[in-house]
Amino acid sequence: MLSKKTKYAINALVYLARHADEQPIPVSRIAEERKIPLKFLESIFSELKNARIVKSKKGKYGGYSLNGGTDDIDLAQVVRLFDGAIALLPCATHDYYEPCEECLDETACGIRKVALEIRNATVASLKEATLANILAREQNLTR
Amino acid sequence: MLSKKTKYAINALVYLARHADEQPIPVSRIAEERKIPLKFLESIFSELKNARIVKSKKGKYGGYSLNGGTDDIDLAQVVRLFDGAIALLPCATHDYYEPCEECLDETACGIRKVALEIRNATVASLKEATLANILAREQNLTR
């Protein structure tokens, strides 16, 4: 399960993508419209900015905007940023790799093979899910 | 990421599957061989028994054995038992379903569609991963 933080982040980014014309948008507006606790969302945007997924404009009439096009931001980036590794097992991740303690031969481990299979499929789906792709899915009700 | 509890459970079940001929097997033996804390593993087996995934024999020379064939037990059952829902979002699960608070039209939600896609693929992989299948993957090094 995704954490609330990740869910909030995704919702906020989709909101930014949907209002790409009127940016920058203040956090307060997103917090209100999407019913997300303001201070919590502020800290989320702080992390999104550090990760260069959004950029900010300070002061009055400031706010956040997407850093890059809606095609450049996908859910794999966001999930990794807030929830860490995507795989079910540390031995099946690329970025957060750790071997299992009692694994004699990792390349022969059946459990790991399942985990790798699932990880590959999940990452592929999450990478395909760019903000543009999510918006397109919402238009296209025939699914 | 799977919890340690789930990982321990999977490892213990694979151990039982691998030694299907010499059952029942005491928890102490699995704990020792797989380096799992004994008391913790005991509580895991208690849950596995409640879920009728294993069966027990009390007293001296007792222990646990698989309840059913190695084809009947798959990772979806085990993961659901210990970690709960498999999907990334509550609105994309069958058993643990909950709507999103701010979702106006769930059937049109792009994020949910991604989550459903991933869930379906993940559940399919986990169901395919029976204990028999895992053992087969370990034999078959050519993957």
Add this chain to the structure above:
DNA sequence: ATAATACCTACCAAATAGGTAGGATTAAAA
């Protein structure tokens, strides 16, 4: 009887999740 096992109840410490509080800094507008 004894040894070895499952089973049961209670407790516990550390980490994580999900926030809140209070302000300092910046920049546009009046």
Add this chain to the structure above:
DNA sequence: TTTTAATCCTACCTATTTGGTAGGTATTAT
């Protein structure tokens, strides 16, 4: 130049979950 509205920063907080431990009771083969 003051006001307003925004980001940014530091610190704190509480509840839940995770990953165990402790200490025993009941059961069964030898």
